[in-house]
Amino acid sequence: MTEVKRPSLLKPTIRTPFQIDFEWWKESERDWQVYLRSLLCPAHQESLANLEDGQMIDWVEENTAEVREVDGIQHALMSHCARQEDFVTQKTALVEAVFRLFLANGNQPMSAEDLSARMGRPANTILTTLAGPRVYKGLRPAQ
Amino acid sequence: MASVSLNLPTNYWQILHVTPTDIEFLQTYLFEHETPLTPRELAAVLVVERLRAEQESAAKKQDLTKAYLPKEKYAVGDLIRFPALKSSGRVTAMRAGLNPELGAFDVLTVAMHDGAQKMFAAALENHKLNDPPAEDESASELDPEAVARDFGADLEKKLDSAFAGDKSLVCIAGRWFPRALLLDVNAGHLNLAEAVLDMAGGEPFSTETLMKDLELPADVNPKLAEFSLNYALQEDPRFDEVGPAGKVLWCLERLEPEGVRTVPVPLQYVEITYDRAVLTDQMVALEAQVDDELGQASAPPADEVTISLLYPHWRAGTLPISARVKRLFPTAYESDRVCFTLVDAKTGRKIPAWVVRKHGYVYGLADWYKSQELMPGALIRVRRGGQPGEVRIEALTHRSVRDWVRTVIVGADGGLVFALLKQQISAELNDRMALAVPDPAAVDAAREQAAKSRVSFEDLTRNLMRELTKLSPQGHVHAQELYAGINILRRVPPAPLMALLATHPEYTHVGDLHYRLDEAA
Numbered sequence: 001m002t003e004v005k006r007p008s009l010l011k012p013t014i015r016t017p018f019q020i021d022f023e024w025w026k027e028s029e030r031d032w033q034v035y036l037r038s039l040l041c042p043a044h045q046e047s048l049a050n051l052e053d054g055q056m057i058d059w060v061e062e063n064t065a066e067v068r069e070v071d072g073i074q075h076a077l078m079s080h081c082a083r084q085e086d087f088v089t090q091k092t093a094l095v096e097a098v099f100r101l102f103l104a105n106g107n108q109p110m111s112a113e114d115l116s117a118r119m120g121r122p123a124n125t126i127l128t129t130l131a132g133p134r135v136y137k138g139l140r141p142a143q
Numbered sequence: 144m145a146s147v148s149l150n151l152p153t154n155y156w157q158i159l160h161v162t163p164t165d166i167e168f169l170q171t172y173l174f175e176h177e178t179p180l181t182p183r184e185l186a187a188v189l190v191v192e193r194l195r196a197e198q199e200s201a202a203k204k205q206d207l208t209k210a211y212l213p214k215e216k217y218a219v220g221d222l223i224r225f226p227a228l229k230s231s232g233r234v235t236a237m238r239a240g241l242n243p244e245l246g247a248f249d250v251l252t253v254a255m256h257d258g259a260q261k262m263f264a265a266a267l268e269n270h271k272l273n274d275p276p277a278e279d280e281s282a283s284e285l286d287p288e289a290v291a292r293d294f295g296a297d298l299e300k301k302l303d304s305a306f307a308g309d310k311s312l313v314c315i316a317g318r319w320f321p322r323a324l325l326l327d328v329n330a331g332h333l334n335l336a337e338a339v340l341d342m343a344g345g346e347p348f349s350t351e352t353l354m355k356d357l358e359l360p361a362d363v364n365p366k367l368a369e370f371s372l373n374y375a376l377q378e379d380p381r382f383d384e385v386g387p388a389g390k391v392l393w394c395l396e397r398l399e400p401e402g403v404r405t406v407p408v409p410l411q412y413v414e415i416t417y418d419r420a421v422l423t424d425q426m427v428a429l430e431a432q433v434d435d436e437l438g439q440a441s442a443p444p445a446d447e448v449t450i451s452l453l454y455p456h457w458r459a460g461t462l463p464i465s466a467r468v469k470r471l472f473p474t475a476y477e478s479d480r481v482c483f484t485l486v487d488a489k490t491g492r493k494i495p496a497w498v499v500r501k502h503g504y505v506y507g508l509a510d511w512y513k514s515q516e517l518m519p520g521a522l523i524r525v526r527r528g529g530q531p532g533e534v535r536i537e538a539l540t541h542r543s544v545r546d547w548v549r550t551v552i553v554g555a556d557g558g559l560v561f562a563l564l565k566q567q568i569s570a571e572l573n574d575r576m577a578l579a580v581p582d583p584a585a586v587d588a589a590r591e592q593a594a595k596s597r598v599s600f601e602d603l604t605r606n607l608m609r610e611l612t613k614l615s616p617q618g619h620v621h622a623q624e625l626y627a628g629i630n631i632l633r634r635v636p637p638a639p640l641m642a643l644l645a646t647h648p649e650y651t652h653v654g655d656l657h658y659r660l661d662e663a664a
Contacts, residue, residue, distance in 0.1 A: 057243070
C-alpha cells in the first residue's frame with residue numbers, strides 16, 4: 001500500500017522544526033537537479049559541467065583519504081557553495097534564504113526561532129510563511 | 144633504527160606487568176652501571192627500554208606491510224597500514240576514481256583487519272597524508288617523562304614488589320643494587336664505625352662522614368662504596384639507620400634514647416577488642432579530632448594542626464602521630480626510627496627529636512614540656528616550617544593565671560580521685576582534657592598498681608566514670624573527658640572506650656556524647 005503523507009493536525013509554532021522535503025520536489029515534478037545546479041558557485045558550475053544529474057562521484061575524505069560515493073552536485077553544493085558568504089544575503093528573498101540555509105546545514109531540522117536567529121528576520125514572519133497552506137520549495141514541518 | 148609509528152594502548156602503562164625480561168634487563172643495567180638506583184630511577188630506565196622494545200617490535204611488523212600514502216600505487220593483495228586510522232588491511236579490488244575536481248586517481252577496496260570494508264584513494268597526487276606528520280612523541284604514553292610523571296608511582300611499587308623476592312638484589316635506603324657487586328666491608332671497618340659513632344655520643348652521622356674514618360678501597364665508584372657500607376651497617380644489629388627519607392644517617396642502637404628503643408610505659412597499649420560497627424558518626428568524628436596515634440578514623444592531612452596533649456604523651460615527653468599530623472613529620476623508606484629536629488616556633492630553639500614510626504609517636508619533648516610549664520590538655524600547634532623537612536612546634540602559652548582545673552590526686556589506697564582545685568595555668572587548654580597532675584610519680588605508682596591488679600577495662604571505666612561524675616552538677620560525663628581520665632591509668636584509644644559506652648547497659652547517652660552512669664542497670 002502506498003504511504004500517503006498527511007499534514008500534521010497540530011498547528012506549527014515558532015519552535016516546530018522544519019526541513020526540505022525532497023519528496024515534494026518529486027511529487028510536484030519540479031526539476032530538483034536543475035534547480036540545485038543553478039545554486040552552484042561559478043567554480044563548481046564549470047568543474048561539474050560535464051557531470052550528469054544525480055551522478056555519484058568519489059569523495060575523498062580530507063584527513064584519512066577514505067573514499068565515499070556521494071551525489072556530485074548535492075555534495076559540492078552543501079560542502080562548498082552553500083558555505084560561501086554571498087550564498088545567503090540580506091537581499092535574498094525570505095523563502096529562498098530559508099531554503100539555502102537548509103542546504104548549508106545539510107538539511108538538519110530548524111525551527112522558525114532558529115532560522116530567525118540566523119537570518120535576522122522575525123520568527124513569526126518566517127512561521128507564517130512556512131506554515132501557510134502553500135508549500136514553498138518543499139519546506140515543511142520535519143517528519 | 145628508523146623511527147616507526149607506535150600505537151600503544153592508552154592503558155599500556157597502567158596494566159603493565161613487570162616481566163622476568165624486564166627484571167633481567169634492569170639487573171644487567173645495574174651491573175653495567177655499578178650505581179645503586181632508586182625505584183624511580185629504575186622505573187625511568189624501564190620506560191625507555193619498553194618504548195625501545197615496542198618500537199623494535201613495531202618496526203618488524205612494518206616490514207611486511209606498506210604504509211599508506213594516497214599518492215602511491217597499490218595492487219590487489221597488498222597489505223597496507225593506515226596510521227591515521229591506527230588500522231591495517233588487504234587490498235581486495237581496485238577501480239578508477241571519479242571526481243571532476245581531483246583528476247585521475249584509483250579507488251582501492253580494502254578488507255580491514257577488524258572485518259570492515261572500506262575504500263581509499265590511491266595514485267592521488269594532492270592529499271595531506273602524502274606528507275605524513277612526524278610521529279607524535281609528545282603523546283603521553285610515548286613520552287618517557289610524561290609516563291614517569293603520570294604512572295611513575297605505580298611502576299615504582301610494581302618494581303619494588305618484583306625486586307623484593309629477588310635474592311640477588313639488595314635495597315638500602317630506597318636504592319637497589321646487585322648483591323654480587325657489593326664491596327667487602329669487613330668486621331674491622333664495622334668496629335671502626337662503631338667507635339666513631341660512640342665518640343659522637345649518640346649523634347647520628349651520615350655514611351659519607353663515616354667513610355672518612357674507614358679505609359675503604361679508594362679506586363671504586365664512591366656511590367658503590369657508600370652503598371656497600373650502608374648495606375653492611377644495616378646487616379649489623381649494632382647500627383640503626385635513622386635518617387628521614389632520602390637521607391641516610393647512622394646511629395648506635397644502644398645510644399638511642401630509651402623512649403625511642405622501647406615504647407614508654409604510659410604509651411604501651413594492650414589491645415582491647417571491640418566492635419567498630421557500633422560507633423556512631425559523632426563518635427568517629429571525635430576519634431579523628433582527638434589525634435590519638437592508635438585511632439583508626441581517617442582525617443585529611445593538614446599543614447597546621449593543634450593537638451590537645453593527652454596525659455600519657457605529657458608524661459612520656461611525646462607527641463602522637465595521628466592521621467592529621469602524619470604528613471608533617473619526616474618518614475623513611477625502611478627505618479623504624481627517624482632522627483630529626485623540631486623548632487620552637489616562638490624562640491627558634493632547636494629540639495632534637497625522633498619519629499618512632501612503628502608506634503606512631505614523636506619522642507624528645509619532655510624537657511620542652513617542662514620549660515613551657517604545660518599540663519595534660521594543653522594545646523600545642525604543629526606546622527610545617529619554612530625549610531624542607533622542618534617542623535615547627537608552638538605551645539599556646541600565655542601569662543600564668545590561677546584557675547579551677549580538674550586535679551588528679553592519688554588516694555592512700557592507690558585509687559585516683561578528681562577534685563576541682565585552683566592551679567597555675569600557663570597555656571590554653573582543651574577544657575575536656577585538661578588535668579592537673581601535681582604528683583606524677585604517685586600516678587605512675589597508681590598505674591603500676593592498676594596493671595598488676597589486672598583491673599578489667601570495664602571496671603576501670605566504671606570507676607573513672609564514678610569519680611568524674613562527682614565533679615558534674617548534672618551527673619554526666621563527656622566521652623572525651625572520660626578518654627582523658629582513663630588514659631592516666633591505662634592507655635586506651637578513643638574507639639574501644641566509646642564502643643563500651645555505646646553498648647554497655649550501665650551507660651546512658653544523654654546527648655552530644657555525654658553519658659550518665661546507671662549502676663543499677
